[in-house]
Amino acid sequence: MGRRRSAPNFDAREHLLDVAIALFAERGIANTTVAQIANASGVTSAMVHYWFQTREKLLDAVVDERLAPAFGEIWAPVDADHDKPLALTQGIVQRMFDVTGKMPWLPSLWLREIINEGGLLRERAFRYIPVQKIAAFAQNIARGRASGELNAELEPLLVFNSVLALVMLPQATAKIWQRVNPGTSFDRATLERHVTGLLMNGMSGSAAPVAPTRRTRRKTS
């Protein structure tokens, strides 16, 4: 229960946090004890308390030190006042895949502890959701729809939800999906090509110009 935070070995703390997150994503926060985290890290429970004091502070660290930077990495480069809607969307999708590539535990943790009612990271994570940027993104989509660049049937406020669903859900549910269809390959490249192709094609309107970047194809003749 020590309070010495300016302590010697910072890597030990990072390692504990990584192990805790992996366990939280795999079995849920409510089903993970400090003893299990200590055990999986090869340290004593006292050591977990030394670094994180309380369970609540451990959850704060998960969100402040892992989730918040991930949200930032995805949203910081967004310039919804200037970017073109398709390129903007494609950038978000690509960074979501980059982030989940580096943090393979993210989709499960997102499903279980953030979007799930009663998820134990929900309120903490909520503070870091870039509400303003998400609103500006929707406005960007609305302008693209008005100009004919985007599919007129899109609902601007729902586009980011669709992006999130398409990128995160298959990664969060890969295990059950492989049971349904043992042939399903969830390698990231295949999933990214599928999602990007579906979104870029699906969002394009009749007045869409040529494909914004390499990963896009367009069917407009």
Place this chain on the structure above:
Amino acid sequence: MGRRRSAPNFDAREHLLDVAIALFAERGIANTTVAQIANASGVTSAMVHYWFQTREKLLDAVVDERLAPAFGEIWAPVDADHDKPLALTQGIVQRMFDVTGKMPWLPSLWLREIINEGGLLRERAFRYIPVQKIAAFAQNIARGRASGELNAELEPLLVFNSVLALVMLPQATAKIWQRVNPGTSFDRATLERHVTGLLMNGMSGSAAPVAPTRRTRRKTS
């Protein structure tokens, strides 16, 4: 704890099942007691035991009597050997919206208790997943892709996952989404138009013929 199943008032049992499902969807199965179900139904706990004997049998009833028919309603009309891929997909989407319209608790229960790791209906629900039909659907998509009717970047085995994500996730997470963006309207018509427009446009290939049905638009010239 009675066993008299050929009992007088069948509606009482249906009503209890409906109330139990609503509570399960709202707060999770693990967080719902028999006493709460009884209380919300205006009966005694003994009555819940009379109709369902055990908690396990109550969960069996949720799956056998509510989820299985929902799966059937969505998949039974699918004729993956003969239907065109876009019309086939659109039919699935439309029936998913019909079913979630009648069973507004379904998206939350699906998220929380089926696809979530450790979901308490997962194994029970798994038996009713129409694995063969889902495989035949993927083959249908693969043929459509090969003929140029569909977007070449689609991964056939991932299409149903994408459909499920687009239709179910926004409905399962409507509450949190409205907090992120208070202007978001989740009325079913808007969501259905958005999802159908995105999918039909997104799945179409360069050789796609005219829109299969009313709700579709195509940008191919």
